[in-house]
Each structure stands twice: as structure tokens, then as C-alpha cells.
Amino acid sequence: MRLPTRLNAGRICTITAAPGLLIALALAAPGLMAQEAAPGVVKVEAHSSKWDYPKELTVPEGSKTHLVQKGDTLWDLAGKYLGNPYAWPQIWELNQWVKDPHWIYPGDPLVIDLARAVATAGSVPDAITNLKPDQRRFDPSATRRAELGFAFQDFIQLPYVVPEGAEAHYKSQGALRITGNRRDDRQYLGEGETIYLNGGADQGVKVGDRFLILKTVARKLAHPITTKKQLGDVVKQAGVVRVTTAQAKGSVAVIERCLDSVELGDRLVRFTEPANLPLQTRTDISDPIKAAPDAAVVIYTRDGKRYSASGDMIIIDKGASHGLKVGDVLLALRARTFPVGSESDKKAPTEAVDHYLGQVMVVRTDAGTATCRVLRTIEELQSGDTITR
Numbered sequence: 184m185r186l187p188t189r190l191n192a193g194r195i196c197t198i199t200a201a202p203g204l205l206i207a208l209a210l211a212a213p214g215l216m217a218q219e220a221a222p223g224v225v226k227v228e229a230h231s232s233k234w235d236y237p238k239e240l241t242v243p244e245g246s247k248t249h250l251v252q253k254g255d256t257l258w259d260l261a262g263k264y265l266g267n268p269y270a271w272p273q274i275w276e277l278n279q280w281v282k283d284p285h286w287i288y289p290g291d292p293l294v295i296d297l298a299r300a301v302a303t304a305g306s307v308p309d310a311i312t313n314l315k316p317d318q319r320r321f322d323p324s325a326t327r328r329a330e331l332g333f334a335f336q337d338f339i340q341l342p343y344v345v346p347e348g349a350e351a352h353y354k355s356q357g358a359l360r361i362t363g364n365r366r367d368d369r370q371y372l373g374e375g376e377t378i379y380l381n382g383g384a385d386q387g388v389k390v391g392d393r394f395l396i397l398k399t400v401a402r403k404l405a406h407p408i409t410t411k412k413q414l415g416d417v418v419k420q421a422g423v424v425r426v427t428t429a430q431a432k433g434s435v436a437v438i439e440r441c442l443d444s445v446e447l448g449d450r451l452v453r454f455t456e457p458a459n460l461p462l463q464t465r466t467d468i469s470d471p472i473k474a475a476p477d478a479a480v481v482i483y484t485r486d487g488k489r490y491s492a493s494g495d496m497i498i499i500d501k502g503a504s505h506g507l508k509v510g511d512v513l514l515a516l517r518a519r520t521f522p523v524g525s526e527s528d529k530k531a532p533t534e535a536v537d538h539y540l541g542q543v544m545v546v547r548t549d550a551g552t553a554t555c556r557v558l559r560t561i562e563e564l565q566s567g568d569t570i571t572r
Contacts, residue, residue, distance in 0.1 A: 230290030231425055231439055233335065233456075234280055237292065245298045246277075251291040257284060260293065265300045273299050283334065283459070332462035333546045333556050339422050340442050342400060342485055342496055344552040346415035349399040358450040359386070359394065362433070371444040378424065380434040380451060388429045394451035396422040396441065406482055406500065407567040414552065417483055417498070421445060423454055460544065463512050464558060470539040474516055477505060478571040481515075481564060482552070490563035493541075497555050499570045503548040513555065515540040516569040517562075537571075540564055 225248050226239050242248055249260060257275060262268035275284045277294050287293075345352040365377040372378065382388050401417035422441025426434050438445055479501035484491045491497055501507055516537040524531025541560030545553050557564060 225292065227292045228290065230288070231437075232288040232291055233286060233440075234282060234288070234291065236280060236290075240292060240294065242294060243296070246294050246296045249293045249295055251287050251289055251293060253289050255287065255289075257287065260295070264295045264297065270299065283331075286335075330462040331459050332544045332558055333460035335440075335457060335459070336442060337494075337496070337546065337556055338457040339395075339420055339440060340485070340496060341547060341554055342417050342419040342483065342498060343547055343549060343554050344404065344415045344483070344498055345418050346551065349402070349416040349418055352416075352418060353397070353450045353452075356452045358397065358452050359388075361396075361445070361447055361449045361451065363447065371446060372438060373444065374422075374438050374441055376438050376445075377427075378436050378438060378445070380424075380426075380436055381432075382451075383430045383432050383434045385431050388426055388434050390426055390429050392426045392429075393439070393454040394424050394426075394436070395420055395454040396424060396438075396445055397450040397452060398443070398446075400486070401483065404483060406480075408480060414482060414500070419443075419485075421449065424451065460510055460546065462558065463510070463544070464542055465512050465514065468514065468539050468542070471536045472514060472516055472539050472571070474518075474537050474569050474571040477501070478516075478569050479505075479513075479553075481566050481568045481570060484564070484566055490565055491557055492560050492563050493557050495557045495564075496546075497543065497557060497564060499553050499555060500551070501570075502551045502553045504550045507545050507548050507553050509545055509548060511545040511572075512558070513543050513545065513570050513572060515543055515557075515560070515564050516571060518569065537569065540568060543570060 224239060224241055227236060227250075229238075240248070247264070249255075249264070257271040258268045261271040261274055265273065271284075274293060274295055275281060277296060281287060281291070347355075359380050359382040361378050362381045363379040364372055369376075380388070380394075398419050398421050399416055400419045404414045404417055406412040406414060421443045422445055423439045424436040425439045426436045428435035479499035481491075481497050482500045483498035485496045488495070499513075517540055518535050518537050520533050520535045522531045522533050540562050541564060542558045543555035543564075544558055546556050547554040555570070
């Protein structure tokens with residue numbers, strides 16, 4: 184079983200991995216305190232959470248409730264209440280409305296069965312004795328959700344091409360704009376910070392509305408092979424904000440989630456909760472692999488990086504009009520040419536072969552392009568590499 188990772192939000196939004204920890208996201212939730220309740224009915228105050236948490240719950244005899252605080256982890260809570268941090272899945276089992284244990288949010292209510300502390304306190308299963316959390320062996324008999332090939336944290340880092348140009352795209356989407364923030368001396372903003380928007384009740388904005396942050400990250404993208412062909416601008420999704428006050432012409436909002444820095448001028452469009460995609464991989468990867476006649480080419484790597492590996496996003500030059508659809512798993516290849524004539528012949532004939540590099544999943548399709556998440560690699564991908572069915 185794989186333990187999730189801890190996310191720490193800095194002033195400029197970054198992530199730092201600390202394997203084996205599940206952490207409550209650092210959202211602004213003033214006044215939330217850990218609470219334990221006697222058996223009975225507990226009402227849960229409204230708060231910001233990705234999950235459809237119970238608004239009212241009945242606490243069974245022998246159990247307690249815990250309201251998640253900033254910095255809480257299921258790992259730590261299992262250690263505190265059950266006497267053994269390795270027992271964290273027992274807490275998750277009782278709170279199945281938490282769809283992905285990587286994420287718990289301040290204010291989320293957790294029911295904890297204290298009777299399980301007797302069975303778990305002071306004990307560590309033989310399978311994980313002397314192992315660090317990130318080195319535990321996978322138990323194939325354990326009933327756990329499948330690994331995801333695309334999840335919320337991928338969605339809020341997703342780039343895509345807009346052939347009409349970024350400004351025309353924002354206009355067609357009715358995008359709002361971030362016009363200010365609570366502290367005028369800050370250029371880069373992170374989670375929990377207060378921002379101001381140029382749209383309010385007159386534009387249909389209401390308290391509680393959520394918006395997706397968009398940034399322009401590349402203009403007049405050129406094809407890496409046919410360099411004279413311009414494909415459009417690249418827009419990147421960068422986070423989610425939630426409206427806290429809606430006035431007539433403008434609104435106040437809080438940055439609810441981001442994995443990149445947010446800046447004044449970034450655009451906002453209506454947010455729709457994305458679907459998670461289960462991980463799928465292909466087995467037809469015997470090297471070398473022949474590329475299909477309609478193979479695509481990598482035209483963009485996220486943040487302008489030269490190389491991409493597992494977990495990164497890339498854009499390819501084929502899309503829905505070429506039959507691609509979300510969930511398709513494609514193979515990444517790179518051609519290698521080698522001589523087959525005599526060593527002294529400078530004009531010796533050559534042969535070409537396509538070598539396997541990895542696998543990518545289509546997570547967004549537009550007419551002529553598609554965004555893919557890199558699932559597996561044996562070698563870094565780069566602009567110009569081939570992507571085939």
C-alpha cells in the first residue's frame with residue numbers, strides 16, 4: 184500500500200514531498216479547533232472542502248469525532264488516537280466520504296473508533312517492521328482504491344493550446360480578472376490569501392462560487408519540427424479560488440488551492456469539479472516499436488522545461504479531430520538513425536528505428552491538440568518526440 188504525501192504551501196506556492204504523510208490542506212479556516220464529542224449527533228459547520236462531508240453525523244458508542252486542523256495528517260491522528268500511525272487506514276475506512284486519502288481539509292469531521300486502539304497500540308505489522316513509511320511493501324490482498332492516472336492536483340496544473348490566442352479565449356469564456364490583493368506589497372500569492380476580482384453580483388457572482396485560475400504561459404507557440412507553423416498561445420490552469428464577499432461590481436475571494444504562484448492579472452473562469460481517471464498502462468511495449476502513420480509529436484512541455492518525466496504534462500499536435508479522447512493511453516517514442524553501409528562510405532545508406540520511451544494518458548482534447556499526463560518513462564521526454572497509439 185502506498186502512503187500519500189504531505190503538501191506544504193509556501194508564500195510562493197510550492198510542494199515538498201515527505202513520504203508517508205496525509206496532511207490537511209493549508210486553507211484559511213480561522214477558529215477551527217480539534218474537537219472530541221460524546222456519543223450522539225454532531226453538527227458540522229460549513230467550511231471549504233473538496234469532499235461532500237457529512238453536515239450532521241451520529242457518533243457511535245466508543246468513538247469520538249475530530250475536526251481536522253491545519254497540519255493534521257491521518258498518519259499523526261492514528262498515532263494520537265490509536266497508538267500506532269500505521270493504523271491510519273482504519274480511520275479512512277470509517278470516513279469513506281474522503282474519496283482520496285491524500286487530501287483532508289481543515290474543518291472536515293473524522294469519526295475515530297477508539298476501541299481499535301486496543302488492537303493497534305504498540306504493534307507494528309511484521310510486513311513493515313523496520314521499514315520507513317515510504318518503503319512499505321504492497322499488499323496485493325488489501326482492498327484499496329486503484330492508483331489514479333489523473334487527479335485534482337494534476338487538473339490545476341494542466342496546460343492547453345488556444346489557437347485563437349489567449350485574450351480572445353478569455354473573452355469568449357467571460358473570464359474575470361484578479362485586480363488586487365489584501366497586501367499591496369505582494370507580487371506572488373499562495374493558498375489562503377485574499378484577492379479582489381473585477382466581477383460581482385451584477386455579473387452573477389455569488390458567495391461560495393468557485394473559479395479556476397488561468398495564466399498565459401506561452402504566446403505564438405511554434406511547432407518544433409515545422410517551425411514556421413504557429414499553433415497559438417498556451418494557457419495553464421493554476422488553481423481554484425472561492426468567493427467570500429460579492430458586491431455589485433467586484434468581489435472578494437480566497438485562493439483555495441494552487442500549486443503555482445498566483446499573480447495580479449491572472450484570469451478566472453467558472454470552476455467545474457474534474458473527474459479522476461484511474462491509472463491504465465499498456466503492455467505492448469516491446470522495443471523497438473513502429474510508430475503509427477498518424478503519430479503525434481510533442482509540441483510543448485510544461486513550464487518550458489527541456490525534459491519531462493512521470494507526472495509532468497505535455498501537449499501533442501493531434502486532438503479530437505484525429506480521434507483522440509480523454510483516457511487514451513499512448514506510447515512515447517524517439518527515432519534513432521544508424522548507418523548500414525561500409526565504415527569508409529560517407530554516403531552509406533541508413534536505417535531508422537523507433538525506441539520506446541514511456542506512456543502518456545490523454546487528459547484533455549481540443550480540436551487539433553491534446554494535453555497528456557506522463558504516466559511512465561524509462562527516459563526523459565522532450566519536444567519533438569513521437570507519441571503514437
